[in-house]
Amino acid sequence: MQSRIILASQSPRRKELLAGLGLSFIVKVSAVDEDQATRDASTLTPAELAQRLSALKAEAVAAHLSEGIVIGADTIVVLGEEILGKPMDANDAEGMLRKLSGKTHLVISGVTVIDAQTKEQKSIYELTEVDFKEITDEEMAAYLVKANYLDKAGSYAVQEHGALFVKGIRGCFFNVVGLPLFKTAELLQVFDVKIL
Numbered sequence: 001m002q003s004r005i006i007l008a009s010q011s012p013r014r015k016e017l018l019a020g021l022g023l024s025f026i027v028k029v030s031a032v033d034e035d036q037a038t039r040d041a042s043t044l045t046p047a048e049l050a051q052r053l054s055a056l057k058a059e060a061v062a063a064h065l066s067e068g069i070v071i072g073a074d075t076i077v078v079l080g081e082e083i084l085g086k087p088m089d090a091n092d093a094e095g096m097l098r099k100l101s102g103k104t105h106l107v108i109s110g111v112t113v114i115d116a117q118t119k120e121q122k123s124i125y126e127l128t129e130v131d132f133k134e135i136t137d138e139e140m141a142a143y144l145v146k147a148n149y150l151d152k153a154g155s156y157a158v159q160e161h162g163a164l165f166v167k168g169i170r171g172c173f174f175n176v177v178g179l180p181l182f183k184t185a186e187l188l189q190v191f192d193v194k195i196l
């Protein structure tokens with residue numbers, strides 16, 4: 001029998017992406033203080049951090065379960081040495097977008113899967129390069145009024161108004177949206193989840 005799958009994420013994007021694979025699953029979320037965890041993990045590389053945060057989210061949910069396959073994920077935007085998470089407010093968002101303007105950055109998502117019964121746990125990450133156009137002052141002002149950016153790493157969503165700034169990407173598109181489907185599917189197969 002196929003194990004029950006639990007998505008440990010409040011992100012509507014991750015829910016939609018996973019549902020697109022035809023999997024049936026339930027959503028369960030447990031609180032993780034991502035900001036504190038990021039501060040605690042200052043020696044990690046960005047890829048390690050994304051994986052660590054995804055693991056904390058999956059572990060927080062798996063801790064309350066005796067069976068099931070739990071999936072946690074985390075997405076960060078990395079510009080040079082700087083990690084950009086979600087903005088605190090419009091000012092913060094504007095600052096992030098000014099930094100990203102005209103440059104290429106990385107989007108890294110970590111994904112962790114845990115078998116709640118055996119406690120087997122595995123993490124992967126995926127990395128996508130994203131090229132931004134130069135954002136004009138007029139575009140910036142309109143964007144901050146119209147776009148939904150507060151719950152998005154880097155203050156943009158490539159699948160929404162952020163598309164107007166994204167000239168090109170190299171790598172997995174779904175990774176930028178929040179769940180790298182190819183690598184997530186490979187990982188789920190390690191846990192004997194049948195997709196096809």
Ligand SMILES: Cc1cn([C@H]2C[C@H](O)[C@@H](COP(=O)(O)OP(=O)(O)OP(=O)(O)O)O2)c(=O)[nH]c1=O
Nearest residue numbers: 009010011074075152153156157158176177178
């Ligand atoms: C860069 C980018 C991010 N995002 C979103 C994906 C994630 O939802 C969010 C990054 O925040 P996360 O902390 O990874 O996820 P979350 O808080 O939304 O959900 P949860 O922790 O419960 O899993 O940014 C987009 O939707 N589009 C984009 O282009």
